Amino acid sequence: MRSNPEEIAAYYRQAIWGGQYRTGDALPRAVDVAEEFDADRKTVLDAYRQLADEGLVEVKRRAGTVVTYAAPMRWMGTERYSRSLRARGVPAFAADREASGQPWQRSDQSTMVQRVRASPEVAEALSLPVGTEVIERSRLVRDAGGRPTQSLTSWYRVSDVEGTAIETSTENTAGSGGGYSVLDGLGLGPTQVTEDLWPRMPLPAEAKLLELPGSVPIVDFTRWARHHDHVVEFARGLYVGPRFRWSYTSPISD
Structure with missing residues (x-):
């Protein structure tokens, strides 16, 4: 069964909160995440947009999706x-x-x-x-x-x-x-x-x-x-x- 945006967002949300990705780190490319999660690229981008709405990441031209979440x-x-x-x-x-x-x-x-x-x-x-x-x-x-x-x-x-x-x-x-x-x-x-x-x-x-x-x-x-x-x-x-x-x-x- 293919992953949906909520599942992908939940995975990276926990990874960010847990310190696997720190402020300034870039999340993997959408095409790579899509392959790993058996999803299409649009689904991954929707997941990344959810994280951006939560203030965890920012989508930057050329730099990709960059973590902006600060330590609690x-x-x-x-x-x-x-x-x-x-x-x-x-x-x-x-x-x-x-x-x-x-x-x-x-x-x-x-x-x-x-x-x-x-x-x-x-x-x-x-x-x-x-x-x-x-x-x-x-x-x-x-x-x-x-x-x-x-x-x-x-x-x-x-x-x-x-x-x-x-x-x-x-x-x-x-x-x-x-x-x-x-x-x-x-x-x-x-x-x-x-x-x-x-x-x-x-x-x-x-x-x-x-x-x-x-x-x-x-x-x-x-x-x-x-x-x-x-x-x-x-x-x-x-x-x-x-x-x-x-x-x-x-x-x-x-």
């Missing part, structure tokens, strides 16, 4: 929330960039803030009655090339952050070190963070938001940030799976 960023786990980074004016998304040797600027993050009624999930997380007014802060982060890497929406009690930069700042980050630096100034800086990660395929609306074809996996992210026993932020996010390498260092309890 290091996602630093709870280290990205450290007070020392916040004090230096480094928000969490930028901490990942710095740890990965990648540039960043505050305008990489776009923000929308509004007051909404708490859904059952948000109400439970913040220990509020369903329908209570809360502050919702949504962010979309792009890399230096303009491609989305993650989205994140946080919810806060009005009584905790009303009138602060978390509610009023709609350009870039809320504070110099992100929203947690604002909470620090309120005496509500997070002392504990719980995170829940779920790798999966994106829904159509999620793929549109992150400008992805449906074949690229995402990581569904949930976070509870506490100041001692008080949940000060509940957040839900989506990360483009292949853009990050998840790295954690944690103490081992007795």
Whole structure:
């Protein structure tokens, strides 16, 4: 049975993600791939176009199909929330960039803030009655090339952050070190963070938001940030799976 474009794209996608082909390497000629996979040249070119749409390769005249995928960023786990980074004016998304040797600027993050009624999930997380007014802060982060890497929406009690930069700042980050630096100034800086990660395929609306074809996996992210026993932020996010390498260092309890 002859291979289809999806099968050929999947093979080279995994080869690129796995490091068999690195940035600047050329993929094999379409005619050679067609022979190897028992396909015609058009099928291979369709597969290469899929990879180009995903930002993994670029088709260049004379040079062929060249890998443009960069090594994934290091996602630093709870280290990205450290007070020392916040004090230096480094928000969490930028901490990942710095740890990965990648540039960043505050305008990489776009923000929308509004007051909404708490859904059952948000109400439970913040220990509020369903329908209570809360502050919702949504962010979309792009890399230096303009491609989305993650989205994140946080919810806060009005009584905790009303009138602060978390509610009023709609350009870039809320504070110099992100929203947690604002909470620090309120005496509500997070002392504990719980995170829940779920790798999966994106829904159509999620793929549109992150400008992805449906074949690229995402990581569904949930976070509870506490100041001692008080949940000060509940957040839900989506990360483009292949853009990050998840790295954690944690103490081992007795």
